Amino acid sequence: MKNKMRVLWLSAIACNGNTHSFLNYPFLEQFLDDFEFIYHPVIDSHYTLEDIVSKEIPCDILLIEGAISKEFQRADVSVVDIIEKYSKIVQKIVTVGTCATFGGIFRESGYSETSGLHFDQDKPSERFHDLLDKTISVSGCPVHPEVLVNTLYAIKKSAALKLDNFLRPKEFYAYTIHNGCTRNEYFEYKVDNHQFGELEGCMFYDHGCQAPFTHGSCNKILWNEVNSKTRAGLSCMGCTEPTFPKQNLFSTKKNMAIPENLPVGVGKRVYLTLAGISKAFKIDRLEKKLFDD
Amino acid sequence: MLDRKKLKKEQIMQSALELFASKGFYSTTIPDIALSLKMSVGNMYNYFKSKDILAREIIKYISVYLGKKLREINEEDIPTKEKTRKIIEVYFKTASLKPEMIDYFLRIYLSNREVFKDGCEGMICVNEFVTEIMIYFEEGVKCGDLREQDFFSAFGLFMGYLGGMVFLKGENILPKDLDGYVDDIAFNIYKALSTE
Ligand code: SF4
Ligand code: SF4
Numbered sequence: 485m486k487n488k489m490r491v492l493w494l495s496a497i498a499c500n501g502n503t504h505s506f507l508n509y510p511f512l513e514q515f516l517d518d519f520e521f522i523y524h525p526v527i528d529s530h531y532t533l534e535d536i537v538s539k540e541i542p543c544d545i546l547l548i549e550g551a552i553s554k555e556f557q558r559a560d561v562s563v564v565d566i567i568e569k570y571s572k573i574v575q576k577i578v579t580v581g582t583c584a585t586f587g588g589i590f591r592e593s594g595y596s597e598t599s600g601l602h603f604d605q606d607k608p609s610e611r612f613h614d615l616l617d618k619t620i621s622v623s624g625c626p627v628h629p630e631v632l633v634n635t636l637y638a639i640k641k642s643a644a645l646k647l648d649n650f651l652r653p654k655e656f657y658a659y660t661i662h663n664g665c666t667r668n669e670y671f672e673y674k675v676d677n678h679q680f681g682e683l684e685g686c687m688f689y690d691h692g693c694q695a696p697f698t699h700g701s702c703n704k705i706l707w708n709e710v711n712s713k714t715r716a717g718l719s720c721m722g723c724t725e726p727t728f729p730k731q732n733l734f735s736t737k738k739n740m741a742i743p744e745n746l747p748v749g750v751g752k753r754v755y756l757t758l759a760g761i762s763k764a765f766k767i768d769r770l771e772k773k774l775f776d777d
Numbered sequence: 778m779l780d781r782k783k784l785k786k787e788q789i790m791q792s793a794l795e796l797f798a799s800k801g802f803y804s805t806t807i808p809d810i811a812l813s814l815k816m817s818v819g820n821m822y823n824y825f826k827s828k829d830i831l832a833r834e835i836i837k838y839i840s841v842y843l844g845k846k847l848r849e850i851n852e853e854d855i856p857t858k859e860k861t862r863k864i865i866e867v868y869f870k871t872a873s874l875k876p877e878m879i880d881y882f883l884r885i886y887l888s889n890r891e892v893f894k895d896g897c898e899g900m901i902c903v904n905e906f907v908t909e910i911m912i913y914f915e916e917g918v919k920c921g922d923l924r925e926q927d928f929f930s931a932f933g934l935f936m937g938y939l940g941g942m943v944f945l946k947g948e949n950i951l952p953k954d955l956d957g958y959v960d961d962i963a964f965n966i967y968k969a970l971s972t973e
Binding site: 738739740741742744752753756757760761763764765 | 898899900901904905907908911912914915916917918919923925926927928931
């Protein structure tokens with residue numbers, strides 16, 4: 485029998501969105517040939533949750549989905565205790581999704597001191613400090629299934645992944661979502677002129693697109709292998725970032741017409757100078773509908 | 778070598794500005810400008826190929842000049858109220874020391890848009906200046922001092938007011954020097970823009 489990696493999928497305070505996203509992975513059969521879930525909330529496994537919490541089942545990778553609070557229990561045991569037990573025996577811990585990484589939307593849950601494993605939004609938390617070296621974060625609400633699976637294969641192959649400051653593999657998170665969007669031309673020439681769901685226009689100026697300051701690969705590794713939010717005509721909501729979720733996701737926060745959040749690493753003067761120049765010109769092709777005969 | 782050429786260009790622009798202010802933009806010719814600098818007309822063309830090009834370079838030169846001054850103010854760590862006052866002071870000071878500059882901006886650049894239509898589309902030629910005004914507004918709103926509103930309604934209020942005062946001064950209508958109005962104008966503009 486093949487030597488499969490043993491994985492524990494632990495759901496903390498979660499909506500199970502990452503679980504569902506994972507089920508969309510197109511090569512799940514092959515994945516299950518290389519990995520075995522000792523426990524997963526919706527995939528059949530050898531052990532029950534009771535087994536997991538009462539015994540110590542051999543395990544190689546601990547996946548945590550959902551925000552973490554000492555108060556929150558699974559099978560009557562605090563998730564913090566479960567994490568502590570399994571973190572000692574596994575090679576790697578992966579925080580799956582934004583809640584497990586930064587707290588995400590479930591920071592607002594009623595449980596006390598709810599946060600991600602190592603971060604409370606962008607603030608490092610001390611609680612699991614000794615596990616820092618073991619952890620990889622794959623943020624996203626939900627995480628892209630390929631990002632998760634490829635990270636797990638990298639662990640299996642002992643490939644060294646370079647991580648960013650939030651422990652996210654640079655392979656997937658060194659890019660911005662803006663990179664690869666089919667609307668880049670509209671961005672370049674400052675044409676918003678957008679209606680949700682339509683093909684034309686960039687959504688940065690009025691419609692709240694956060695892609696230029698959100699890290700991830702959504703426009704490089706497409707969702708369901710076909711599309712991304714921004715290509716389809718919906719603004720990026722910044723779901724991979726510690727600040728997620730924000731409010732008013734469909735309008736751009738501006739101060740006297742100047743977007744408050746600018747593309748990562750671009751200074752305000754540079755941005756305004758370039759914007760001033762490109763705004764001075766009207767490019768007819770970009771003002772028109774793409775398929776208007 | 779490059780610096781010498783740059784210096785010469787600046788001299789030409791300065792003389793042109795003075796001639797435009799005294800003789801008017803349309804009646805001033807390239808030979809007039811050359812003559813005022815004791816240069817040959819041919820040599821003049823080594824620096825500026827046409828009067829329109831010269832006109833555009835001048836507006837950029839003014840924009841860079843004012844932009845640099847405003848940037849210094851923007852980079853100071855002071856409340857928006859003080860920045861407002863300082864911007865007004867700088868503008869009026871420029872209008873007093875280099876009246877031909879502000880005059881050019883108001884009477885030539887803003888009133889002869891046809892000269893500037895190629896190469897100075899939109900606000901390209903006044904980019905440095907406008908960028909700093911934008912940053913002043915943006916930071917003012919962000920820190921809660923200024924009220925969020927449309928950029929141009931704020932820009933018009935600010936620059937229109939200052940331009941109007943300089944214009945009145947140029948027409949010898951104002952009884953006092955521009956300096957004498959700074960307090961009141963700073964009060965009025967800040968009151969109009971602020972959240973207070
Ligand atoms: S819609 Fe968003 S991702 Fe696409 S080009 Fe505009 S800012 Fe970038
Ligand atoms: S496009 Fe933005 S909001 Fe959508 S999944 Fe990607 S990072 Fe998240």
